[in-house]
Amino acid sequence: MNGARVETVGVAIPAERPAARAWRLPRNRSVWIGAAVLAVIVAIAGLAPYLGTTDPAAIDPVARNKRPGAERVITHDDGTRTASTFRMGTDSLGRDVYSRVIYGSRVSLIVGITVALISVAVGLVIGLLSGYIRWLDGIVMRVMDGLMSIPAILLAIALVSLSRGTGLRTVILAIVIPEIPRVVRLVRAVVLSVREEPYVEAARALGAPTATVLARHVLPNTIAPLVVQGTFVCASAILVEAILSFLGVGIPPETPTWGNIMAEGRALFRILPHNILFPSLFLAATVLAVNMLGDGLRDLLDPRVRKQI
Amino acid sequence: MLATVPVMGTVAVFVFLLLRLTAGDPAAIIAGDNATARDVAEIREKLGLNQPIAQQFVIWIGRILRGDFGESFFFKKTVAELILGRLEPTLALSACTIVLAVLMAVPLGVVAAWRRGSWIDRFVMGLSVLGFSVPVFVIGYALMYLFAIQLGWLPVQGYQRLADGVGGFLQRLVLPSFTLAIIYVALIARITRASVLEVLGADHVRTARAKGLAEMPVLLRHVLRNAAVPIVTVIGFGVALLIGGVVVTESVFAIPGLGRLTVDAVLARDYPTVQAVVLLFSAVYVLINLLVDLTYTVLDPRIRY
Numbered sequence: 054m055n056g057a058r059v060e061t062v063g064v065a066i067p068a069e070r071p072a073a074r075a076w077r078l079p080r081n082r083s084v085w086i087g088a089a090v091l092a093v094i095v096a097i098a099g100l101a102p103y104l105g106t107t108d109p110a111a112i113d114p115v116a117r118n119k120r121p122g123a124e125r126v127i128t129h130d131d132g133t134r135t136a137s138t139f140r141m142g143t144d145s146l147g148r149d150v151y152s153r154v155i156y157g158s159r160v161s162l163i164v165g166i167t168v169a170l171i172s173v174a175v176g177l178v179i180g181l182l183s184g185y186i187r188w189l190d191g192i193v194m195r196v197m198d199g200l201m202s203i204p205a206i207l208l209a210i211a212l213v214s215l216s217r218g219t220g221l222r223t224v225i226l227a228i229v230i231p232e233i234p235r236v237v238r239l240v241r242a243v244v245l246s247v248r249e250e251p252y253v254e255a256a257r258a259l260g261a262p263t264a265t266v267l268a269r270h271v272l273p274n275t276i277a278p279l280v281v282q283g284t285f286v287c288a289s290a291i292l293v294e295a296i297l298s299f300l301g302v303g304i305p306p307e308t309p310t311w312g313n314i315m316a317e318g319r320a321l322f323r324i325l326p327h328n329i330l331f332p333s334l335f336l337a338a339t340v341l342a343v344n345m346l347g348d349g350l351r352d353l354l355d356p357r358v359r360k361q362i
Numbered sequence: 363m364l365a366t367v368p369v370m371g372t373v374a375v376f377v378f379l380l381l382r383l384t385a386g387d388p389a390a391i392i393a394g395d396n397a398t399a400r401d402v403a404e405i406r407e408k409l410g411l412n413q414p415i416a417q418q419f420v421i422w423i424g425r426i427l428r429g430d431f432g433e434s435f436f437f438k439k440t441v442a443e444l445i446l447g448r449l450e451p452t453l454a455l456s457a458c459t460i461v462l463a464v465l466m467a468v469p470l471g472v473v474a475a476w477r478r479g480s481w482i483d484r485f486v487m488g489l490s491v492l493g494f495s496v497p498v499f500v501i502g503y504a505l506m507y508l509f510a511i512q513l514g515w516l517p518v519q520g521y522q523r524l525a526d527g528v529g530g531f532l533q534r535l536v537l538p539s540f541t542l543a544i545i546y547v548a549l550i551a552r553i554t555r556a557s558v559l560e561v562l563g564a565d566h567v568r569t570a571r572a573k574g575l576a577e578m579p580v581l582l583r584h585v586l587r588n589a590a591v592p593i594v595t596v597i598g599f600g601v602a603l604l605i606g607g608v609v610v611t612e613s614v615f616a617i618p619g620l621g622r623l624t625v626d627a628v629l630a631r632d633y634p635t636v637q638a639v640v641l642l643f644s645a646v647y648v649l650i651n652l653l654v655d656l657t658y659t660v661l662d663p664r665i666r667y
Contacts, residue, residue: 199372203644206606207624211380211640214628292497296610299499300625315499323518326507333500341495348491 084349090342094335098158107149109156109309153309154331160310161291161339164225168290169283172229176236177279181267183237184244194241197234205231209293213302224303228290239282243275277354284347288340295336311336366652373644374426377637378419426641436632444623445638451521451619452608454531458539459604463546464597470547471554471593472581475562486551493548498607502541502614509537519616538615542607546600553596557589564588590661598654605643 143149183193200208212227247253248271256266297303298312306313311332318328397405413421425432431441474486510518522531561567562585570584571577609621616622620639627635658665 195368195372198369199376202369202373202648203376203640204602204605204647206609207640207643210609210624210628211636214631214633214636215380288495292495295497296499296606299497300610300613302625302628322503322506323511326503329500329503333497333503337492337496337500340497341491344491344495 081349081353083345084353087342087344087346087349090338091346094158094339094342095162097155098162107152109148109152150314150328150331153314154311154335156309157311157314157332158335158339160221160304160308161294161336163221164228164294165287165291165339165343167225168228168232169287171225172232172236172286173279173283175229176233177240177272177275179233180237180240181244181271181275184241185248185263185267185271190241193237197237200231201234203231205289206293206296209297210300210302213297221304221308224294224297227297228293232286232290236279236282236286239278240275243278244271247271247274281347281351281354284343284350288343288347291336291340291343366648369648370645373648374423374641375419377641377644378422380633380637380640431638432634434627434632434635436627436630436635441634441638444635445620445642448618448620448623450523451612451617452621454535455538455542455611455617455619456604456608458535459542459546459607460597462539463543463550463600466543467547467550468554468586468593471551472558472586474551474555475558476577476581478559483555486555489544490548490552493545498541498545498610499614501544502538502611505537505541506614519614521615521617521619534615538611538617541614542604542611545607546604549600549603550593550596554589554593557592558585561585561589587661591658591665594654594657594661598651601647601650605647 179193183190203211208231209227212230213223216223253266253270256270261269294303294310295312295315298310299316301316303312304310306317314332315329318325322329429442431445433439434441434444437444470482470486470489474480474483477483506518510516516537517534520534522534566588567580567584570580575584608619609624611617612619612621613625620642623635624639626632627639
């Protein structure tokens, strides 16, 4: 199977003056909209305790299955009463869905960013070595082909089953492994196209050690495509985490994540769709924002593929 | 064609190691809680767990090739039986989805490219971004809420075997297939549009138009045919997406298929079943892409193997 055929590999970044690039930046709406939405989500995640939330794990048997906007009256020990509303209702354990959704953004962002960083870093090292050192290339690419022929979500689910207890670390690892081959292919493609360039040859002729050639002359060419690929990895990681949690094989159910809230809401979906509605709105908005950012960055950094796809 | 052998071999090694890396001793798990040390030793002997790992792998591969996937830890059946029993819903769902997706995506992509910049083009591009951003189960629940709960046109969940009547079978398949197709459509329509756009600018298309051909034959015979290779390729690659989607969709719509089996097996830590399902899905994926590679020779006679 020849996997490289449809992949749009962003190779050879044209020598464009930084000034020209900066001039075009404001005109790319996609980047701005994506970045703005993402900034809002990051702010929500960071400011979660100050956004009128309560403890997202607190169970309240009295207030189970409330509709969004339901009134909550708390009678204190001294007889005074305070009233508040469940903005997004409660789940079947009486947990406040609004608080859970707000806190859930933290898990999604952590998973998305960590997976993107780890898979890009690992993929970069493997890709650089594989593309530059010929005898290694065959072995590495066979392994990557094998990994890529296991559908990503299936591989992630199978990897989760390997560990006894599931947690954030297991889930991150299970999402990272299927992503690595895609990064490796990309880096390798860049390295293969760059290694024959005269300046690389010149550096080698001058006696620069392999490590120096890779770090000084090859590595910089991979940065732009990797930034783009990293955002796509981030988006897909957020989606896969939600899917794993939704299926019940992800992060433990008491942790508020968007997938967990939806998994909890499945049973009563017919009567109380809000448990699925609100987290999915947040999830879709976040992933859409990251994807738009990635699309926009690709257009900016690699004009060759712009407007084609 | 021979290239698929090493790929499947690597997959087999991964899947084999998947079981080997687990913390538990498979012999002890099969033997159960009340087993004596001798029982465990006997089972270990029977399964060949005493032999060196390379030899075990060879034995295991030999069994797999004969269709023996071992015994399920959890369901107390052979894995092969288990898979056969769950095959129909998954096959029906996947086939329905692919047909639906191709029938929707290719015309959409062609029209989007043909009328570039029009509302339909923007719709296709919007759909393709959205399709990658909304998880399958959200689409599933949205459609379920609208068509099954609010409008009451279709059953909410469940599956009916083909043998129990075609009407009920199709009725229950519509929503899940449509759900799954949306993401697939996003992918195929995007590539179709890009591929058709490229061909539309070619000289032979101008010639065809110049000799007075109507737009329809131009698009179908001169454009689509030349744009077919990337489209067929992406249909093949999309199967990976489809398989991931099947797992999720079957859970949403309570369909007792292989996807549901995968999740149940993972939750029960039923490693032989997990192994078999992963191996099977990967084999299907590799084989479909092999078929795709072979269709290139039909679509483009310049390609030879």
